[in-house]
Amino acid sequence: MRDGIVDAVADSLANVRVKSDIEFDPDFPEILPKDNQDNILITSALPYVNNVPHLGNIIGSVLSADVFSRYSKARGHNALFICGTDEYGTATETKALEEGVTPQELCDKYHVIHKEVYDWFNIKFDKFGRTTTPLQTEIAQEIFMGLYDNGYLEEQSMTQLYCEQHGGFLADRFVEGTCPRCKYEDARGDQCDSCGNLLNPFELINPRCKIDGSSPLPRESNHIFLSLDKLQPELEQWIQKSNDKGHWSRNGKQITDSWLKEGLHPRCITRDLKWGTPVPLESYKDKVLYVWFDACIGYVSITANYTKNWRQWWTNPDNVKLYQFMGKDNVPFHTVVFPSSELGTKKPWTMLHHISTTEYLQYEGGKFSKSRNIGVFGNNAKETGVPPDVWRYYLLMSRPETADTIFSWRDFIFRNNNELLANLGNFVNRIVKFVNAKYSNTIPEYDLNVIEYTGFKESVDTILAQYNDALGNVHLRSGLETAMQLSARGNLFLQENKMNNTLLADEPEKANVVVAVALNLVYVLSAVVYPYLPDTAQGIVEQLNAPLRKIPNEFSLDLLPGHVIGKAKYLFSRIDEKNEEIWRSKFGGSAQKKDDAAEKKKEDKKKKKEEKKKKKMVDATSGAETANGEPGVATPVQAS
Missing domain, CATH: 2.170.220.10 (Methionyl-trna Synthetase; domain 2)
Incomplete structure (x- = not known):
């Protein structure tokens, strides 16, 4: 009997219009620019290798770039996503001294830590490399000598x-x-x-x-x-x-x-250090290149370690668009120093097309601090037991695009319970369970004329247009908000048509079309949430028994009558509100508030002392008030 069900599910793929619509192989084939296509080169700021990345680091660079990379690929663009650890420079030497290891040993240790953190967050690089490679030395010195010769x-x-x-x-x-x-x-x-x-x-x-x-x-x-x-x-x-x-x-x-x-x-652009790219001049053999001259060249060398045809990406300005993601503190090095270095070589380098920068993500009203055990760092997120997609959702909804934003445990729990669970999860689970229970998992034959389909399709197409406009212009937070509007529209659609057992009993033809249209909306929803919530998208298509698909321009009915879906599964779980204080205590939120309060008290005390001192000086040099409150005559202070 079980084999019969499996065969029926497999056979039902013939009733899905979308056939292997998007490829998701990170290693093969090698991604190179193609003629007559949108070739998109994506980099996120190379994380410095001397510490564990915190949530602000993650949303400011790698996670934001990952969303745009996934979106670009899910739209059918030819995109390459490059990143890696920035390993040279003083900070590495300093941290190595603190830990009693060599700089290379430190880099080896933290490169692994960074990769493990990003893997857990589902950051899908095409190449995650490092800057301590022979190709880094070769390319950085080539650029240096180009500037020297010119x-x-x-x-x-x-x-x-x-x-x-x-x-x-x-x-x-x-x-x-x-x-x-x-x-x-x-x-x-x-x-x-x-x-x-x-x-x-x-x-x-x-x-x-x-x-x-x-x-x-x-x-x-x-x-x-x-x-x-x-x-x-x-x-x-x-x-x-x-x-x-x-x-x-x-x-x-x-x-x-x-x-x-x-x-x-x-x-x-040189430094008196040993740990770095050697300066290619005999008279400067004891010096190295400054890390902020050297680091941006890391994007090029990491690409070169990905493919020997790296120049097709990096010396192809007419056929490649470069998108770079970072926090605002990295901006001058990507818009002034690195472009100047490219221009000064007089070679046709691929140069920045779009820069996407964030302000700062604060933790519970203060700063992340590893030394003071304040804030959530990359490895801490896993410790909470909350799935990566929930973390991705919260960080992207809080992305500090125009002003600093604040990570709050209360808001974190609220967004999971009231947005992911009650909106997105509820819509998918409600319709899939209904089809499981009432239609033996099978999409029925239907007649679109039974409902007001045209108006519904237009509303969905409008949302899709807004979504693609937001993502195409790298407005990532707006794009996610729009994606959630799509699931809200799905819940409204079920509510408008009163989809329940009564509808099925009294108006079966209407129930049939409502079920078919709603399942197809779930399928489109899986595509638009994919860049943000890849595990969730995978979970949805598994329930639909359909392949991952490209992000469309408009709504279409791609799951056909006779298609057999899978079993309903919960996409999200409720987070107990009691965890707010547990996590705040564990990760230093309360400690931060105490520190802030103590600091404020200290500052207030200092301020009062200064004001008191200032008042004495005013009384002595600017004239004290007379009995009737009018200014008196200033009396010069005489030396005793």
């Missing part, structure tokens, strides 16, 4: 901080101190993590060596600078053209414009 590199002597305690020049990240802008006490020599401003080590107040805490001294050292000032006119022309065609995200354009407005200056 006169866009210059030598300057610069004053650096030197640590006499351990006898070495300190790269920017080996220097810590107080930020001159926001007074954050643990700012790095290249950037302040609190206010986000780029710095140089000499701007720091009370600088100290990160290795031993001693006070460094200034000394001279020769370095190579990229002549951004010479490249600015050509760069500005390219930026205008790229933004006009690619419609950059607003903050990406604003940050870039602010750099141009200030005027570009030569930027040092």
Whole structure:
């Protein structure tokens, strides 16, 4: 009997119009640009290899890029998604010192950790590589020498901080101190993590060596600078053209414009380090390339490690569109430094078409902090037992596209229970269970004229058009909101037509068409949620006994009469509200609030003290109030 059911389900695939509509093989065939097709090259910011990525890192780059990559492929575009770990630089040396290992050992360890985290989140790279490869050295040095030969590199002597305690020049990240802008006490020599401003080590107040805490001294050292000032006119022309065609995200354009407005200056691209790409000049053999010059070239070298035909992607500007995803702190390196490096070689590099940048995702009103055990990091999400698709949904619904957003456990649980479960899950489960119970799993013959089909189809087509417009313009959060409108429209369709046992008994012809149309809407829904919720999409098509399909332009009836569907299964489970406090306690949400409260109390106390001191000075130098409240005459303070 069981074999008969299996045969019937298999045979029913003849009643599905969609036949192997989309391929999902990450390894074969090799993806290369094709003539007369939309060739899309997608990168997400290379995650730095010295720590475990937190939720803000994930939504800001790899998850957002994954959604666009899946969407592009599900629309039939020829797309390649490249990423990998950024492994050179001072931060790696620093972390290796802290852990008592070599930089290579540290990179090997964290490369695996990163890949495991992204695999769990269903981030589907075509190639996830790393920057510590021979091809990285070869390509980075090729670009360096192209700039050198064309006169866009210059030598300057610069004053650096030197640590006499351990006898070495300190790269920017080996220097810590107080930020001159926001007074954050643990700012790095290249950037302040609190206010986000780029710095140089000499701007720091009370600088100290990160290795031993001693006070460094200034000394001279020769370095190579990229002549951004010479490249600015050509760069500005390219930026205008790229933004006009690619419609950059607003903050990406604003940050870039602010750099141009200030005027570009030569930027040092070498460092006194051992861990990095060697500078290909004999007189600089003891120095390496600065990681932020080197890192963006990692996209190219990782592609080269994916295919020997990598130049078809990276030196093909007329036939390839490059989309790059990152947090806003990475913008200048992708819109100024890397493009300038490409332009300066005078070679036909594939250059940025669209940049998609995010603001910051905050955790329960504060910052993620691994050292203080505050926030959810990539490996923590799995510990909760909540499936990856729920995490993907929440992060993408909270994607900080125009302003910072806040991760909240209460909102996380609410969205699962009231949106995924009550909206999407309810629609799919309701119709599949009904067909299981009342139609022996089989789509009946039907007559569309029995219901008002035209108006329904138009409403669904409108939603699909809005969805494709949002995703095509890389408005990812809007696209997901629109996808959820489709499942809401499905629930409304069942409600409008009063689909239940009474309808089946009293108006069987109407019940038949409602069932058929609703199942086909579920099929379309599986396609539009696929970029966001790949496991959910797979779960839906398994229940429908149909293949994964491309994302359509309009609604169509592709599951035909006689098609046998599978058994209903719950797509989502309810999360107990009690988990809010459990998870907040475990992952430091309450600790963050206590720290914030203590910090605020400390600041208020300091502020009152300063105001009291200021008032005394005003009384002494600006004149005290008279008895009737009018200002008195100022009396100069006399020296005693």
